[in-house]
Amino acid sequence: MRKLFLFSLFISNIFIFSQEQKTEMNTESTSVIYKKAEFPGGDTAFRKELFKMINAYIDIKTYAVNGVFTFSFDVQPDGKIKNLDVNPKVKNSELFIDDMLFCMRKVKTKWIPATKDGMPVTSNYTIKINFITDHTEHE
Numbered sequence: 001m002r003k004l005f006l007f008s009l010f011i012s013n014i015f016i017f018s019q020e021q022k023t024e025m026n027t028e029s030t031s032v033i034y035k036k037a038e039f040p041g042g043d044t045a046f047r048k049e050l051f052k053m054i055n056a057y058i059d060i061k062t063y064a065v066n067g068v069f070t071f072s073f074d075v076q077p078d079g080k081i082k083n084l085d086v087n088p089k090v091k092n093s094e095l096f097i098d099d100m101l102f103c104m105r106k107v108k109t110k111w112i113p114a115t116k117d118g119m120p121v122t123s124n125y126t127i128k129i130n131f132i133t134d135h136t137e138h139e
Contacts, residue, residue: 037075037114037123046107047129053103063096065131071100077120079110 039046054060073084084101086093114123 033115033117035115037125038112040109040112043127045109046127049107049109050103050129053106054100057103057106058099060131062092063099064091065096068128068130070126070128072124072126073101073104075111075113075123075125077113077122079113081105081111 070087071084072087074082076082081101081104084097084104086097086100090096111125113120115121
């Protein structure tokens with residue numbers, strides 16, 4: 001009797017632990033195609049257009065700007081620029097950032113927005129711009 005009990009216990013364990021696990025495989029591709037924002041003609045063309053607007057609308061000598069500045073901004077799905085931040089900070093930074101954003105918006109050529117799976121999306125873009133003026137900050 002004991003052998004029969006152990007044998008039935010052994011057989012039942014085989015059936016319990018040998019349950020078939022079915023895993024469905026998703027055969028669809030889950031890769032995301034992302035293309036970053038760009039200015040027609042590249043960064044050099046953007047810098048050229050930006051400096052045209054700065055020279056036309058801003059008295060850059062008002063600010064103590066010499067050297068390389070990092071501009072970080074969002075390119076919207078419609079190709080417009082928002083949320084500009086400039087580093088390093090300078091005297092009158094807020095006014096400088098407002099003036100630079102004004103000049104960036106005056107550039108007539110719109111950015112080509114970033115795309116995710118072919119759809120335009122908001123993206124952050126960073127560019128370095130070198131300012132050289134003959135005015136330095138004196139305190």
